[in-house]
Amino acid sequence: EYALRNDKIMPKADITISLEDRGYQFGDGIYEVIRFYDGELFHLDAHLARLDISARQINLTLPLSMDALARRLKELTALSKIGDGKIYLQITRGVSRRAHAFPEETEPLLTAYTEEVARPLSQLATGIGAITVQDNRWLRVDIKSLNLLPNVLAKQKAKEAGAVEAIFIRDGHVTEASASNVFGIRNGVIYTHPVSPFILNGITRQALKVLAEKVGIQWVDEAFTEQELMEMDEVIMTNTVLEVCPVISINGQPVGKGQPGQHTIRLQQAFAEEIAVLKRG
Numbered sequence: 001e002y003a004l005r006n007d008k009i010m011p012k013a014d015i016t017i018s019l020e021d022r023g024y025q026f027g028d029g030i031y032e033v034i035r036f037y038d039g040e041l042f043h044l045d046a047h048l049a050r051l052d053i054s055a056r057q058i059n060l061t062l063p064l065s066m067d068a069l070a071r072r073l074k075e076l077t078a079l080s081k082i083g084d085g086k087i088y089l090q091i092t093r094g095v096s097r098r099a100h101a102f103p104e105e106t107e108p109l110l111t112a113y114t115e116e117v118a119r120p121l122s123q124l125a126t127g128i129g130a131i132t133v134q135d136n137r138w139l140r141v142d143i144k145s146l147n148l149l150p151n152v153l154a155k156q157k158a159k160e161a162g163a164v165e166a167i168f169i170r171d172g173h174v175t176e177a178s179a180s181n182v183f184g185i186r187n188g189v190i191y192t193h194p195v196s197p198f199i200l201n202g203i204t205r206q207a208l209k210v211l212a213e214k215v216g217i218q219w220v221d222e223a224f225t226e227q228e229l230m231e232m233d234e235v236i237m238t239n240t241v242l243e244v245c246p247v248i249s250i251n252g253q254p255v256g257k258g259q260p261g262q263h264t265i266r267l268q269q270a271f272a273e274e275i276a277v278l279k280r281g
């Protein structure tokens, strides 16, 4: 098994992390999760562009160029010999004596490794349950930072309630979920929270917007309330691993007819077609 450490691919077991790494001590870093199907990286450029934005927001300089990083990630994926999987990549501000302010000289540490992950076909076919929780995160969740404690706690609460995801409510409005973006469909129109510091602009969200246009579903970047969420005909969640997943119940109440709706299925088909095109090369 191989992993990437800055610009070098090496055996995963040879990578050690310092006790004084700022990612470990402060969560001072950023990350990406990148999907691959049949060994082909999906929306790699969009993930790297977002990584670049996250890095700039926290004044982090990447230890290698974006082109070099893209090459290394492709090599790493090929070496893994995995068909369907994901890359977990993170960059921290590196190692220094523990003090909150940036060290004088920082050497950011980039690590990445692959993991086999099958497509979540049964969840995609039957849909998942969700709960709603207060969005108690900080006000810059557009940065894909390592600080995920509120997300962890929300997801655990969902799990304990027998659900898969926790939908965050800020000032009465749906922002996103603990690890995914949220969409409501009403009378054939798809609504979602606009890009802002209150959501992570998901790569799958961006892909879905293109697909909605392609299949002729009107898209509105507009936040909706928790009440409106409960009255949607269809609800969808997206992320890199979950893809385009129907939500069929929220807080134990059925969404629409309690099964994946027609628009959701249409969007799923368009997404599956995009994967099929990637696989064909």
Ligand code: PLP
Binding pocket: 033, 151, 176, 177, 178, 179, 180, 181, 199, 200, 201, 202, 203, 204, 205, 238, 239, 240, 241
């Ligand atoms: N929102 C949050 C809080 C996330 O953690 C994620 C991804 O895990 C997403 C949205 C979806 O982003 P993407 O589609 O890029 O995976």
